[in-house]
Amino acid sequence: MQELICEIKARDSKKIKGGYPLIDKRAVVHPEHLQEEGSILKLTDENGRFIGKGYYGNQNKGIGWVLTRKQEEAIDQAFFDAKITKALRARAAYFNSEETTAFRVFNGEGDGIGGLIIDYYAGFFVIHWYSQGIYTFKDMVISSLQKWEGGYKGIYEKKRFDTKGKYIEDDDFVAGVRGEFPLIVKENGANFAVDLNDGAMVGVFLDQRDVRRTIRDKYARGKTVLNMFSYTGAFSVFAALGGAKKTTSVDLANRSYAKTIEQFSINGIDYESQDIIVEDVFKYFKYAARKELKFDLVILDPPSFAKSKKFTFSAAKDYTNLLKDTIAITEKNGTIVASTNCSAFNMDKFKGFIDTACKDMKRRYRIREEFSLPDDFKTISEYKEGDYLKVVFIELIG
Structure with missing residues (x-):
């Protein structure tokens, strides 16, 4: 070339x-x-x-x-074979796990090829192409996966590029055998239903695995739990499995209702005993404050940017105010799980948002735990923006 x-x-x-x-x-x-x-x-x-x-x-x-950075190294099939095989072998513990069958196997620049993400769901690879440029190497990447010594069932792809910044709707099947959806995958022993051929998102964000487990194992028992920007209810499922008194899931997307019911059901949880609310999250904050609703544990995981009919949210500008709204509906001695995937600021600045919000609301607090990306989401120190996830467990004191 x-x-x-x-x-x-x-x-x-x-x-x-x-x-x-x-x-x-x-x-x-x-x-x-x-x-x-x-x-x-x-x-x-x-x-x-x-x-x-x-x-x-x-x-x-x-x-x-x-x-x-090697002048004589060719960007050819051998290059892709070496990078992808090394990354897959580095996830051996995940491939050998019976408790977790969905994880990341190639994390862009962290594994040596920026713009290329590959996830694994119970035998199926899902390739995410983030530019037309990386997509030109499609045949080499697929060939590398097909050589994987661990075997696979099928390969799907997500084209995350076009001139309008929207997902390209298409049949995402690439090779192998087609999956039957919903496909049930495991995460730390819990079940998730995913669909690998239904648009850009498959039904669960894998980067929050450690956070969900921590909520289930250490924070949920006996608590009333509010899950804001709940998507398909993954945090709510783990809270319920951890013995939460009740969960409330709120998301604006209409499809979140059926998807959340599905996630509860495949884990043997009576979804009718939980609250699943399709509503603008920002409106729900106002509703909860007006009704004087309070929750023991609030999970706050907004997108970096969100827009509804009346509200526009930017994590870099508006997270502090969102935290204030959250504090207002959190019980005394309650816990807030504050999360962001915005790469525009680091953990220190994020903690600054938390400190400002608590001081403005005249609430004392302590930070109980912090999380960044799990180890299958490999990053490099030279590209700090790649380590985008920031999660802080905030305990309100009194």
């Missing part, structure tokens, strides 16, 4: 030499020369010296990723 010489500005070439994997458009001296996504880029500094090799692929984070 022909390589396109791509000159990097001085400040950015130093970062790339130091291991930074993302190619930013502002770092490229002549970005207008980049035409065809999937092109192999030979990165040089302003003196023409080699600093790395990557590919051109537009996504919201940048215009490509560094793949190697």
Whole structure:
């Protein structure tokens, strides 16, 4: 494959030499020369010296990723075989687990190929392509998975790119045998129903595995639990399995109702004994405050950005106010599980939001536990934005 010489500005070439994997458009001296996504880029500094090799692929984070800092290394089938096989072998403990059968097997730049994510669901691989650029290597990636010594049933894909930023609706089946959906997978002994061929989302976010287990094992027993932005109710299921007195799940999406019922049912939980509410979360906060409702444990896991008819939410700007609304409906000595997947700020800044909210509400607090990504979501220290998940268990005192 022909390589396109791509000159990097001085400040950015130093970062790339130091291991930074993302190619930013502002770092490229002549970005207008980049035409065809999937092109192999030979990165040089302003003196023409080699600093790395990557590919051109537009996504919201940048215009490509560094793949190697070895000048003679080819980006070919052997390259993809080596990276993917190494990543799969590193997840051996998960492949051998009977308690957890859904996990991440390739985590983008953390495993050496930015823009490529691969998850595993009870025998099925799901590939997430984050740019047209990485998608040009589709045949090589699929070939690498088909060589996996552990075997597989089928392969599905999610094209997470197009000019409008929307998911490309298509038949996501790629190879092997088609799955029968819903497919039941396990997480720490609990069941989840997933559909690998139903749009961008399959029904559960795997990065919250350790948090859900902690809620079940240490925080839920005997508690009234509120799960805001509940999606398919995964946190609620684990709280109920942990002995919660009652769970309340709130999400704006109409499909969340049936999906949450399904998740409760496959775990042997009477969904009619739980509250499942389809409503704008921001309206529910006002309703709960007006009715003086209080909860022992509140789980707050909003998207980085959300928009409803009356409200627009940005985690970077609005999380503090969201926490204030949450504190107002949390019982004395209650616990808030504050979570965000926003990569625009770090854990220290997130704790600053928490401190400001508690002080503004005149509530003392202590931080009980903190979580970031589980170990199958491999990250690298040179790209701190990749370690995006921040979860803090906040105990309100008095």
